[in-house]
Amino acid sequence: MKNSPLSTRFRIPASFGSLLGLAVVFLLFSLWAGPPFYSRYNQVTMLTQSVIVAAGALGMTLIIIAGGIDLSVGSMIALSTVVIARALLAGAPPTWAALAGVAVGGVCGALNGFLVTRLGLVPFIITLGTLLIFRGAATGLSGEQKIDAPITWLNEMLTKFPSPSWTLVAVGVWLTVLLAIAVAVVLRNTVLGRHAFAIGSNEATARLCGVRVERVKLYIYTIGGLLTGFAGLMQFSRLTVGDPTAAKGMELDIIASVVIGGGSLSGGRGSVAGSLAGALLMTIIRSGLSMKGVPNWVQDVLTGVIIVGAVTLDRLRRESGGSE
């Protein structure tokens, strides 16, 4: 559509719309489920519950904006938890173990990026392959069982009772917020970020204009992997074990967050705020319905309806505010 006067209005909606959907859903649940739902304690709980998917969605936002996709994130998270647990068992200090977990995500991401740029296959196939490979590696590394690691402060990163109580929420939530801001800034204000948009928007053009497409993709997948490694750290913090079966199928939740938040699977569109809103939306729906104790199958149906509804709302809003 040709709507040039909208240029300034154009940048906000992608995220604003999903934030609106989020607010509406939160309000409806607050009315329905009452104080237990909107209590501060439950708000903190929901934030904590969203962190893993949200952190994964940060990386996925980058990758999807650059026109890619990463199906292997769930497996990466599992591998990361296993590596952290193994490191702790081997006596590494918690900080090092955590860094190792994040780093292994980065390595996996770099491998994805390398294969995507070298083999010339669609990322769907590559990361479908590495989904299996990383999962297998996690299982093999763990000796086909959960790895119990000693309890350290890593397991406190997502506590609901943060120790200086003025911090309000756990350090893991704050870290995720900081990372989100960092990713948003990278996307907006760095050459890498703009090139990611350019590649997702029109790869041939980007190449013709001298963008180092391969290198940018490699960076993007690697950064995405590091963020997923961070999600793995958060997962470990929550589970307190290295679990090779963790986060199975979570790739769908993570991709869904990005798409609900306005990301386009054909690339060039997506926003950090939107993806976070998407992740929160799913937690809110789950928590609200779970709290009311509706049967699981009803919860499934309602979740489906609400997701479609919230995104439709977003679209309608954009249209009425948009064209003309």
Add this chain to the structure above:
Amino acid sequence: MKNSPLSTRFRIPASFGSLLGLAVVFLLFSLWAGPPFYSRYNQVTMLTQSVIVAAGALGMTLIIIAGGIDLSVGSMIALSTVVIARALLAGAPPTWAALAGVAVGGVCGALNGFLVTRLGLVPFIITLGTLLIFRGAATGLSGEQKIDAPITWLNEMLTKFPSPSWTLVAVGVWLTVLLAIAVAVVLRNTVLGRHAFAIGSNEATARLCGVRVERVKLYIYTIGGLLTGFAGLMQFSRLTVGDPTAAKGMELDIIASVVIGGGSLSGGRGSVAGSLAGALLMTIIRSGLSMKGVPNWVQDVLTGVIIVGAVTLDRLRRESGGSE
């Protein structure tokens, strides 16, 4: 005619490449795993095991060619098994129960198509929603447990010992082959098929050429749903129960088959033969590795490597043989 060699060369590769990959993988496993693997009995077993994913992949091929995607197929299969079991329990003759199972797939597909064309959302979101809705419906309808149905000839549709032994493989396999031919012919030789390609290739062009984009999409999703319903029938035939948890996550296998077979998630490309080859490839890998008794995690890793390898092989072959 000077142009015929090129034109013929042009049509085959999409499927031929994956068939080649399939043949190579089969050969390698035959050498490695020996007679137990390539025995006629195991061949029949593998064909039977592939039927469900293959049938689902037929519908997905149509949908992907038209530029869409359907994440809800796994849930549709589950719903279909539940409906068949319920119908049989209610005393319906097996034929009617089977038709009901296929029909419910069609209804689900039509709903997907309707929402995709009416709400103006990307099919990823719509079918993510209906994935949950259909799964919830299946669980609710089944009373949250497997439904035992009386044994009928439906459960013989995928037997490994077909009764007139000259039929070689079970009737379900033959039906799938017939459906595959039908879908291939529809894609090649009907207006609907050509319009599906046009929409997937460039929706704006299709609209410009007077293609009733909405109607075609509705048909495509409905036919896809019917084929998925048939996959549900096959699943029922194998399990002999209506199982609301059946085929969880199978959407990824089905989509992967289509993509391995040369389908493009951005639409306009895909082939029936390729998708079938993709489905068979995955079964062969699993069966072969399982036959050698390698640990499951090694199996995961190798499966990932082989998928990527087979598709890379296909691409290399296409490049050296084809243009550019």
Add this chain to the structure above:
Amino acid sequence: GGSNAPHRLTIAVIPMGTTHEYWKAIHAGAVKAAREENVELVWKGPQKEDDRTQQIAVVEDMVSRRVNGIVLAPLDGTGLAKPVAEARRAGIPSVIVDSGLQGEDYISFIATDNYKGGRLGARRLAEILNGQGSVIMMRVMVGAESTMRREQGFLDEIRNFPGIRVLSDNQYGGITTETAYQTGENLLNRFPDVNGVFCPNESTTFGMLRALTDAGKAGKVKFVGFDSSEKLIAALRQKQLHGLVLQNPFRMGELGVKTVVRHIRDPHAPIEKRIDTGAVVATPENMDTPEIRQLLVPPVNQYL
């Protein structure tokens, strides 16, 4: 509630999943106890079956909702320990059923001894094989505590029978019937001369049963499984299955709710830290005795 009736207790029962006969039996037992104790019951499983993270979330949701007590079948002995500890901190006591939990933050642990269950299965299989032959064991999934203990129990016990050889014990059937079915088919194609099979849960047992039936080997290969469902009972009757290790999920649910309610009403009441609900083997011979009958077909319809 602003009613003048005495405040009714709310008890959350959190299974590992909801779509399974086994959990239905636990649910029914819990309902029975809830009726008898006049408490309100919230039955809530993780939305994604068998997903640890989601089960943690459900426990947290129930804490936010401020239920009075929790009965939990933890998917993960370690991962669920922290939410249970947090619940305790928030003043909400928990009883653990079915599968163990680390730490001391719960009142009681009510379950089958899964390891013993696995050994029972091994003994039954050895018995019908007369201590001779080659067997396979199909596993369920990596990291699932209760089934891993059954698998271990089976392997440890079968070793006591020198005439029995384990051909394969490293293949996983996965959590759906279809994947178990395919793994079963592949195993049977690979070992055409197998004499006995053991499967450590319902879905693998059923998947293997389908594979055996398909290959025309049902009844010929000696087969011992775990847990019950209609199809498995029918197979037992037709001697396609030669043994089913049965737990008592109904009792687990019932005792779970009763125990937590007892603790809430009297925090100082003495409660056993570990309650074994027992495991027995159902065979084609004993399946019609009332005790076994009740375990094979728990009185679910009476309560749900």
Add this chain to the structure above:
Amino acid sequence: MPAPYRIEMLGLRKAFGATVALDGVDLCVPPGVVHALIGENGAGKSTLMKVLSGVQRPDAGRMLLDGDPYAPSGPLEARRRGVVMIYQELALAPHLSVAENILLGIEPASRGWIRRRKLEEQAREALAALGHGEIRLHAPVSGLSVGAQQLVELARALVLDARVVVLDEPTSSLAAADLSRLFEVIRRLRERGVSVIYISHFLEEVEQIADRFTVLRDGRSAGGGLIGEADRSRIVEMMIGRQISEMFPRLPHPTGEPVLELADLAAPGVRSASLVLRRGEIFGVAGLIGAGRSEMLRAVFGLLPVRRGWVKVATVAGPGSPAERLAQGVGLLSEDRKGEGLAQSLSLADNLTLSNLKPYLRHGWLDRSAQSRAALDWVEKISIKAPGPRVPVFSLSGGNQQKVALARLLHHDCDVLLLDEPTRGIDVASKAQIYELIGKLAQTGKAILFVSSYLPELLGVCDTIAVMCRGRLGEKAPAGEWTEHAIMTAATGAREAAR
């Protein structure tokens, strides 16, 4: 001692499968010279330039840049060495802003951080040099018209300190006013010693701006020299091997009853348009870019909502979807052949017959060989250069793609043809052929609404012409009463009057 030539291309060869696009081409351009590259559609012009800019690797031959060996590994290296190219097919990233597109790949940055102020400043300067400082720098380019998008692409060439600038049909969507500004920019480049290679099918443009020229034919040089020394007919002869007897063949075609009427039509981009199109009439619409001509056609065809007024086809008034319009015998040729006009990955035959598959149905089944045969007929009839009916459209040269798009309307046998820049990117000989075709269509009673920015063809082909200005369609008058000057005055003068 400086090399006499800025760029030397020697013995270049390039084949795509069986198609030999370049067959030993030599081209040498000194600094400070505007060198025109001309030739039929599919002659290999774009391919030659893609080799120069590093997009395609030659199969044989070598290149020198200022006397140094030059074999770019990709567009990036070419740009680094000062070779800048504006491609024939629009190549923009639709989600990025105008400014970001202009400086894509060469963003001013310090340590990876984009310096937005500088970026916008440079972009604004480049646009101002083209006389379009008004284009909003923050707007995503997907919201711009085709003409504005082409300006954005041109601006790309100006922000770099280039040694060689290649312009591949830069004017196919530009209006006259923009053209003269572009020429000014080219002259400035020439003064700075930049070598400019200019590809165009408009010989009058070439005469105006170029110093030298080379004619390509079937991947070979067919001649060249100084522009001043060659006359047009000789160039045409070099291109196609024969003379064109008449550029605008006039075929007698009586007009009949009205088949398309617009009454005070308003739509997004169109403020008011009224016209009556009769059977056998060729009705031209002139205007500047952004005048809303395309929008008018799209509203008629049902691709844009009608806000006011009505459209009447034959005797039926009312809105219609594209499918209904096609059923009524109205067809639209889109100005954006890459984005909308053609399904690039489908075959030539599929594209050509897409809107009308009925003739190839046998009991509901498509007879693909009949479809291919029909496509082959059209390929011959309007001389589309293609290896066969089943090749994907993206492998055709730009001009041949345009012919496929046009052939679809002819194949559909539309009664009313809405042609939006139908000869965009088409070579001189083919143009003459298409004009003749349009004349013949009118003779058989078809009605044609002909939107074009190329005034000579409007004046040469049309019976009546109206000028559109800022969304309003002016009064029509017989073509004979218009001159280029009068049209331009109507298109711009009215704009000033409206202020």
